[in-house]
Amino acid sequence: MNPVKPGETPRTPWIVGVSGASGTPYAAAVLRALLAAGESVDLVVSRASRLTLLDETGISFRDAHWQDDLRAWLSRGADGKPATFSVDIDAVRHWSAGDLAAGPSSGSYPTKGMLIVPASTASVAGVALGLSKDLLQRAASVTLKEGRKLIVAVRETPLNGQTLRHLVTLDDAGAAVVPASPAFYAGATHIQDLVDFVAGRVLDAAGVPHRLYRRWQGELGGGAHRAD
DSSP: OOOOOOOOOOOOOEEEEEEEESSHHHHHHHHHHHHHOOOOOEEEEEEHHHHHHHHHHHHHOOGHHHHHHHHHTSSOOTSSSSSSSOOOOOOOOEETTTTOOOGGGGGTTTEEEEEEEOOOOHHHHHHHHTTOSSHHHHHHHHHHHHEEEEEEOOOOSSHHHHHHHHHHHHHHHOEEEEOOOOOTTTTOOOHHHHHHHHHHHHHHHHTTTOOOOOOOOTTTTTOOOOOO
């Protein structure tokens, strides 16, 4: 586990908020990498995201059975194949999206920051406007007001002017806006590689070490895939 830093408690988690945007494999990759890095996680899965998760994976995320559902989700590859990954979720704590009395709703609750992956335009608007209509939005607002890291992995295209203005508002407030835009220089040969690249850039913004993608080394052709 990571050493305790000044001002932190033995368990100072990253909050991971999963909104209703398409892209649940991004969230799964980020969660796996955080756990692999020895980080603790407080998980908030919005109501809308449960519909997306069901549509994209066939998995129902239920508060009463969240451990079993989370294991099934995180073990699944981006290509939909089950039992692709083996994940220990002991460091995860789940909070219901409707629980506005949860720990992350207060600034006195210690966290390292928050990652919203994927971030829908609705969640972006809610955080930018300070609506706090559910725990995901409230936790993000608290993260900003406490001066902690907020990373927003927006997943939408095209972006209209209203959403762009909301993203600028978040940037001005200190958040890092990380579009879910995979690159190809890392030599991707599988859909999981593209997902992991985005997840890795999210973790880069958070300052969490990982080995999810091959970093640019200044040499052209290093990512080319050659079948021969």
